[in-house]
Amino acid sequence: MPAAEESYGVNKVVDNICQLSPDLLTEACRHILTFLQGQTRGVNSAEISDRFQRAGVRLDHEALQNMIRFLMLSFRSAGKSGLSGDDLVSRLEEGSNKWPKASLQVLHRLWSEHGASVHAQQEVQAMLSIGQLVDLQWKLGMAVSSDTCRSLNSPYVSLLLKIVEPSGQIYHRSFEMTIPQFQNFHKQFKEMAAVMETV
Structure with a gap:
């Protein structure tokens, strides 16, 4: 994907995140961080969508999925790199200049609280990951x-x-x-x- 298209995609996701109050963003991120810490089997996007709709935030299915994927990828990447909350915020600001300060504060706080657990879980998964048998002849x-x-x-x-x-x-x-x-x-x-x- 060309850099301009990638930047447009990130900006579009950030625009959608801007629609969320700090409480809604916190709730969505907690779903993702709980999954990345190995405490749930997946991220329930239907539950997140219902919560957004009850709060009056209307996002189509694709926009919601893109937002969840973006946040998950950002947290996974930060976990693999062992980033601090400040480093995560800096990396996000490099990707888009549209971030509202309130959203970055939420992400900084949540990552500072949960980043070490996500990093530890990723290390455990890397050590325990084994191949999957797909055919035997x-x-x-x-x-x-x-x-x-x-x-x-x-x-x-x-x-x-x-x-x-x-x-x-x-x-x-x-x-x-x-x-x-x-x-x-x-x-x-x-x-x-x-x-x-x-x-």
């Missing part, structure tokens, strides 16, 4: 030479896993197992599935 073969099979012409199972890493990259992992190893692998998968059904 297997085939039965006959060993001609192997380090694990005791004799040649023993059957083996070849597995090919397709994994999406948290970064979005797709990796392929392949390995071979003897028939007893595969049977044990299958048994462990069945046990995991049974445990997951009880959760």
Whole structure:
């Protein structure tokens, strides 16, 4: 996106934020910060929209979504960079000169209160993030030479896993197992599935 279009988009979001009283902005930001701290599973935009409408603020669906995305991205970026409240406000002012002082004060206060928790949650997520298995293929073969099979012409199972890493990259992992190893692998998968059904 060209800088002019990006600036226009940011200014449009800031114009919409200008419509919010400090209390409404605080409430919307708390929804987002609660999610970024890992305390909820998502941001309930319908609840935010209802609250805005009760207060007389009319935003269409796309404008509301853009505002939530912008605030979430700003807080996430500040968390990853370990920014202070002052640094966050400076970065926001660099992106647009339309920010009202009252809105920046709200964002500064909320980030000063919750920024460290968001940063800590992002570090935990980065450490715990693992790839997601999206495909598993297997085939039965006959060993001609192997380090694990005791004799040649023993059957083996070849597995090919397709994994999406948290970064979005797709990796392929392949390995071979003897028939007893595969049977044990299958048994462990069945046990995991049974445990997951009880959760």
